[in-house]
Amino acid sequence: MALTELQExxxxxxxxxxxxxxxxxxxxxxxPTVGEACQKFGSIFRRPQGLYISLKEKxxxxxxxxxxxxxxxxxxxxxxxxxxxxxxxxxxQGMGIPVGKLALYTALGGVRPSACLPVTIDVGTNxxxxxEDEFYIGLRQKRTRGKEYEDLLQEFMRAVKxxxxxxxxxxxxxxxxxxxxxxxxxxxxxxxxxxxxxxxTASVVLxxxxxxxxxxxxxxxxxxFLFLGAGEAGTGIAELIALEISKKTKVPVEETRKKIWLVDxxxxxxxSRKDSLQHFKQPWAHEHEPVKDLLDAVKAIKPxxxxxxxxxxxxxxxxxxxxxxxxxxxxLILALSNPTSQSECTAEEAYTYSEGRAIFASGSPFDPVExxxxxxxxxxxxxxxxxxxxxLGLVISGAIRVHDDMLLAASEALAGLVSEENFAQGLIxxxxxxxxxxxxxxxxxxxxxxxxxGVATRLPRPENLVKYAxxxxxxxxxxxxx
Numbered sequence: 001m002a003l004t005e006l007q008e009x010x011x012x013x014x015x016x017x018x019x020x021x022x023x024x025x026x027x028x029x030x031x032p033t034v035g036e037a038c039q040k041f042g043s044i045f046r047r048p049q050g051l052y053i054s055l056k057e058k059x060x061x062x063x064x065x066x067x068x069x070x071x072x073x074x075x076x077x078x079x080x081x082x083x084x085x086x087x088x089x090x091x092x093q094g095m096g097i098p099v100g101k102l103a104l105y106t107a108l109g110g111v112r113p114s115a116c117l118p119v120t121i122d123v124g125t126n127x128x129x130x131x132e133d134e135f136y137i138g139l140r141q142k143r144t145r146g147k148e149y150e151d152l153l154q155e156f157m158r159a160v161k162x163x164x165x166x167x168x169x170x171x172x173x174x175x176x177x178x179x180x181x182x183x184x185x186x187x188x189x190x191x192x193x194x195x196x197x198x199x200x201t202a203s204v205v206l207x208x209x210x211x212x213x214x215x216x217x218x219x220x221x222x223x224x225f226l227f228l229g230a231g232e233a234g235t236g237i238a239e240l241i242a243l244e245i246s247k248k249t250k251v252p253v254e255e256t257r258k259k260i261w262l263v264d265x266x267x268x269x270x271x272s273r274k275d276s277l278q279h280f281k282q283p284w285a286h287e288h289e290p291v292k293d294l295l296d297a298v299k300a301i302k303p304x305x306x307x308x309x310x311x312x313x314x315x316x317x318x319x320x321x322x323x324x325x326x327x328x329x330x331x332l333i334l335a336l337s338n339p340t341s342q343s344e345c346t347a348e349e350a351y352t353y354s355e356g357r358a359i360f361a362s363g364s365p366f367d368p369v370e371x372x373x374x375x376x377x378x379x380x381x382x383x384x385x386x387x388x389x390x391x392l393g394l395v396i397s398g399a400i401r402v403h404d405d406m407l408l409a410a411s412e413a414l415a416g417l418v419s420e421e422n423f424a425q426g427l428i429x430x431x432x433x434x435x436x437x438x439x440x441x442x443x444x445x446x447x448x449x450x451x452x453x454g455v456a457t458r459l460p461r462p463e464n465l466v467k468y469a470x471x472x473x474x475x476x477x478x479x480x481x482x
Contacts, residue, residue, distance in 0.1 A: 001044055003028060007103070008047060011113055015476040018107040023432050026104075030384060032339030032364045034100045035085045041093035042135035049099045050118030052092065054139055058152055062159040074115040074395050075169045076160060077101045080123055082143070082176040086311035086342035089176075091125025092138025097174050101196070101387070108435045109388025109443070110473025111395060121156065123149055149179075157187055166400050167457065169391055171196055180232045181280050192394065194402050198236035200383040200390070201309070203407045205237045205334060206244055207414035208381050209305065211428040212359050214418075216304065216330045221245045221259070226303035228294055228344065229310030230264040233336065235280050237307065238262060244408055258286055261301050267292045268300070298323045305332040308344030312337065316345035321353035332359045336381055340364040347378035361428055379429045386410050389439035393446025396465075396472050398458035406449045413445035414438065436473065443469040 007014040081094025098118030105111045124141040172195040187193045227234045238260045245256040262269045262284045268291035269284050291297045324331040335344035347366035350358045356371045361379035368377045390410050417430045444465035450456040462468035
């Protein structure tokens with residue numbers, strides 16, 4: 001609340017504070033604290049930040065957008081609040097997420113604050129508790145689905161393009177699975193769109209896996225991956241890993257998918273379940289007898305990499321971690337669910353049950369762990385590494401579409417920035433304190449790919465893209481007075 005009030009009162013000082021103390025303040029502006037802020041959003045509401053578009057404004061969305069005081073908008077983060085982190089349907093109170101994400105776009109990626117627009121689409125909520133809460137700020141009705149919902153989003157996307165042009169980036173955030181995949185495939189060919197839960201998470205996790213190869217050995221294609229969770233994050237990460245292996249080995253992606261197995265709430269995803277699976281899970285239904293739970297799946301598949309994206313806490317039990325460690329000298333364990341309470345296991349559990357052999361990273365921050373006299377520093381597989389730099393790369397190149405190759409370029413840039421010193425501490429991500437330099441590097445890589453693919457419109461192409469990215473970044477500087 002104190003930081004929000006500072007942002008209202010003195011924007012430059014807010015960003016100066018955030019940039020200078022990024023490691024300390026990131027968990028407050030973003031996960032895990034932003035989750036609690038969304039849960040209590042109605043009670044702590046002071047002034048509106050961002051734009052609310054509700055069903056009541058259907059047919060007038062363009063007029064509503066024109067009410068926003070800033071004329072040049074480069075990045076929009078939009079949510080409908082149906083699946084906020086691992087917390088579920090928070091309806092209109094999900095606004096904390098677009099606001100927090102865009103604060104990071106500015107602080108970490110250098111996109112001007114005035115060019116950022118947080119939007120919440122209010123179509124109601126199915127959260128009974130909120131509907132009865134006197135401080136709930138949204139429409140007091142059940143969620144609208146089907147045609148009415150689709151028409152409102154169609155109108156919103158059309159209005160965005162009409163008002164801000166072809167090059168405005170629309171980032172979808174925390175939509176429920178059924179809508180997230182639908183919206184991405186529907187608009188990716190006509191708009192500049194990016195889904196952070198599917199694509200951003202995938203890119204940051206791929207970077208961690210590529211970097212971890214230095215510690216666990218072997219090439220990407222030699223490893224076996226097992227996921228717990230087959231929603232947006234799980235299938236998004238799996239697809240990008242399959243794509244990366246395919247690019248490196250020149251093997252079709254249909255083949256490389258076979259190295260990757262997913263477990264959902266009903267057990268291992270196998271061919272015999274194919275008819276009952278949602279469309280986004282179907283590519284992962286491989287030939288195997290049915291397996292009911294994660295522990296049996298671990299024993300059957302013998303993965304070298306275990307990834308949690310289930311949104312359910314404490315699912316990597318002692319038995320699961322011990323099983324993975326029994327057939328891997330250095331198992332790679334990624335517990336990605338947010339906030340901290342939903343993490344599949346803690347850093348301490350991962351290091352203790354693997355007898356200090358695991359390479360571990362999580363979605364939410366954990367403190368260093370001492371085991372057998374050695375201090376382990378857990379890495380954080382935080383989307384904040386990718387999306388601010390990724391968005392900046394799209395903005396500075398004037399890109400008009402997002403291509404999967406750009407996600408791979410962002411991952412490669414991030415993995416390449418992990419130093420020997422970081423590896424020595426067991427880290428597979430560079431420290432967040434260098435995040436603006438990291439973002440400039442990622443932006444340069446993404447922009448270079450946009451120019452190579454012919455989707456960049458800002459011509460001629462700058463000589464040195466890293467320098468150009470740095471020169472475009474907003475900096476809240478203060479003059480030095482003697």
